Amino acid sequence: VRPLNAGIDIGGTSAKLGLVDGEGRVVRRSQAPTGRELAADDLVERLSGALVELLAGDPVGGLGVAAPGCRRTDGEGVVNVTNLPHIDGYPLRARLEEATGLRTVLDNDANAAAMGEYRYGDGKGAERLLVVTVGTGIGAGMVVDGAVHRVSWQGLGDPGHVIVQARGPICACGAKGCVEALASVPAIVRRAGELRGAAFPDLGTVIDAARRGEAPAVQALGEAGNHLGVALVTLTHVLGPDRICLGGGGMDAAEDLLMEPTSEAFRHHVQPFFGERVTLGRARLGNDAGLIGAAALVGG
Numbered sequence: 001v002r003p004l005n006a007g008i009d010i011g012g013t014s015a016k017l018g019l020v021d022g023e024g025r026v027v028r029r030s031q032a033p034t035g036r037e038l039a040a041d042d043l044v045e046r047l048s049g050a051l052v053e054l055l056a057g058d059p060v061g062g063l064g065v066a067a068p069g070c071r072r073t074d075g076e077g078v079v080n081v082t083n084l085p086h087i088d089g090y091p092l093r094a095r096l097e098e099a100t101g102l103r104t105v106l107d108n109d110a111n112a113a114a115m116g117e118y119r120y121g122d123g124k125g126a127e128r129l130l131v132v133t134v135g136t137g138i139g140a141g142m143v144v145d146g147a148v149h150r151v152s153w154q155g156l157g158d159p160g161h162v163i164v165q166a167r168g169p170i171c172a173c174g175a176k177g178c179v180e181a182l183a184s185v186p187a188i189v190r191r192a193g194e195l196r197g198a199a200f201p202d203l204g205t206v207i208d209a210a211r212r213g214e215a216p217a218v219q220a221l222g223e224a225g226n227h228l229g230v231a232l233v234t235l236t237h238v239l240g241p242d243r244i245c246l247g248g249g250g251m252d253a254a255e256d257l258l259m260e261p262t263s264e265a266f267r268h269h270v271q272p273f274f275g276e277r278v279t280l281g282r283a284r285l286g287n288d289a290g291l292i293g294a295a296a297l298v299g300g
């Protein structure tokens with residue numbers, strides 16, 4: 001029997017902590033607040049405190065940490081982090097290892113989510129698995145032959161900023177027409193409000209409106225799916241996946257309203273040689289993919 005591992009998925013407003021068994025089930029969990037202003041040393045103290053409490057003295061094989069941004073080439077931390085600026089470049093892995101006394105591995109959240117789906121979710125059996133998440137941002141990670149695929153910056157670079165509309169809306173990164181500026185949750189909400197002529201408060205209300213058949217909401221989700229499908233074509237022509245899993249809070253909430261236009265655009269634009277060799281599906285681990293994947297990175 002493989003031992004339990006601990007996982008932490010660090011997000012912009014909170015961190016999820018969990019104890020994960022050998023079948024990828026979260027057997028115990030807790031949360032800790034994070035935030036833009038939080039100093040890195042304070043974050044470590046808060047996470048290690050919450051983890052000690054969660055473990056309650058139970059033995060674990062190790063700790064896996066998923067963090068936003070790109071992984072440092074030495075695997076010790078993350079860089080290019082926009083939502084938690086204080087951890088940019090910080091030696092997070094070693095500090096958490098010292099504070100918890102657990103053997104600790106660290107990766108970026110997209111790589112962790114990809115590993116989670118590969119081990120326990122929709123990516124089982126894939127040789128070249130691409131996992132794309134639609135949330136506040138758009139992330140992507142890949143597992144090839146059972147290992148995280150490290151193409152650039154220890155992952156897939158920053159794939160949310162693949163440009164799908166060169167004269168499109170300005171992105172938080174400064175470029176125009178990034179897929180993240182056109183198909184992320186905030187982008188969908190903004191576009192739906194634009195089309196309706198009155199703002200929507202959140203994605204849930206856009207989805208409700210679309211389910212009632214309201215044209216602006218249906219169109220906004222359709223356009224987002226189209227942009228996402230085009231981005232997937234670009235990633236596919238470069239990376240050659242045999243399986244693509246789509247997850248993240250936005251995809252999980254919108255389901256077919258986003259999945260169908262994405263799939264349609266993907267099939268329409270992909271080169272047949274690549275298209276015949278890849279299947280498209282929904283990620284299964286939902287919001288826990290990063291947490292479960294982080295624990296899976298520890299191995300066992």
Ligand SMILES: [Zn+2]
Pocket residue numbers: 160161171172173174175178180181
């Ligand atoms: Zn961008």
